[in-house]
Amino acid sequence: MTTDATPTPPDETYSYLGPAGTFTEAALKQVPEAAGKHWRSVNNVGEALADVVSGRSTAAMIAIENSIDGGVSATQDALATVPGLRIVGEYLVPVNFVLVARHGTTLAEVKVVNAHPVAYAQSRGWLERELPDHGHIPATSNVAAAASLFEDSQADAAVAPPGITEHLDVEVLARDLGDNPNAVTRFVLVSRSRVLPEPTGADKTSLIVELPDDEPGALLAMLEQFSTRGVNLSLIQSRPIGDALGRYRFVVDLDGHAADERVADALLGLRRTSPKVIFLGSYPRADEQEVAYHSKYDDEIFIEARDWLRGILSGEPDGA
Numbered sequence: 001m002t003t004d005a006t007p008t009p010p011d012e013t014y015s016y017l018g019p020a021g022t023f024t025e026a027a028l029k030q031v032p033e034a035a036g037k038h039w040r041s042v043n044n045v046g047e048a049l050a051d052v053v054s055g056r057s058t059a060a061m062i063a064i065e066n067s068i069d070g071g072v073s074a075t076q077d078a079l080a081t082v083p084g085l086r087i088v089g090e091y092l093v094p095v096n097f098v099l100v101a102r103h104g105t106t107l108a109e110v111k112v113v114n115a116h117p118v119a120y121a122q123s124r125g126w127l128e129r130e131l132p133d134h135g136h137i138p139a140t141s142n143v144a145a146a147a148s149l150f151e152d153s154q155a156d157a158a159v160a161p162p163g164i165t166e167h168l169d170v171e172v173l174a175r176d177l178g179d180n181p182n183a184v185t186r187f188v189l190v191s192r193s194r195v196l197p198e199p200t201g202a203d204k205t206s207l208i209v210e211l212p213d214d215e216p217g218a219l220l221a222m223l224e225q226f227s228t229r230g231v232n233l234s235l236i237q238s239r240p241i242g243d244a245l246g247r248y249r250f251v252v253d254l255d256g257h258a259a260d261e262r263v264a265d266a267l268l269g270l271r272r273t274s275p276k277v278i279f280l281g282s283y284p285r286a287d288e289q290e291v292a293y294h295s296k297y298d299d300e301i302f303i304e305a306r307d308w309l310r311g312i313l314s315g316e317p318d319g320a
């Protein structure tokens, strides 16, 4: 791996929320194609996606969901509004936090804590219990939080990844801050590639769907597109569109690949019934769990039904 300091011109660049040592970097380390390529540390999701859109980077690794804090709204909103992006891979990183400070600081002296908002949300229970009067300064990343201790910052301590001591000379004041020891953050690799990853049988498809305005049952009609094709949803979340109160878009993850007949048929139904469907990609699931569905939704069943209709329309004799 090379870093920004490396003078050799990179052939391919991968953007990630840095600096080195973030969980986002840990997710990028799971991508075999990124090994040995140039890695560009950026300050936020918008910058990472702008790198991809402008062609400065081949792809960007971004956090999309945390098992405790839920969907990363900055990511969901950016994917809804920045055109031309595709998710090509999904990665899981277990997340766990430590409280760090400059050497010599004691826990009793900590008044202000610097933390990334998602890390802060995951450590809130510990912080409220152990430092009930603390103030919070938001950071752009978990490592940036700790780095701020050496900058012109008001913070006395920072919430950081356990590996932070490999990158910065800080003292660990407390471990296992996370309210849930099994917390996991889900990351996605985003590129401009129009080529869908091959179906594996253990895939996920991500969409953003808008519903027709003021139509009773519009949400039910959207869900029916999936239920009538035996397509399971693993995530559905509403986000404000932002142009007026009460207007929402839905972030949807479903089990399966756009090349699966049941998913393709559901996508056609969605396209007919929704004013806007953003296809974000079909890609292998990080947990590699094969998608389970009833045999009545097998590809062959859809293909047979289409052939039957084609036969009728082309005047083939009955039973052909």
Ligand SMILES: O=C(O)C(=O)C[C@]1(C(=O)O)C=C[C@@H](O)C=C1
Residues within 6 Å of the ligand: 017, 021, 022, 023, 024, 025, 063, 066, 072, 095, 116, 118, 119, 140, 141, 142, 143, 161, 185
């Ligand atoms: O990658 C990092 O370390 C980050 O600071 C980002 C981020 C996030 O955006 O969710 C990643 C994982 C943790 O859930 C907390 C923060």
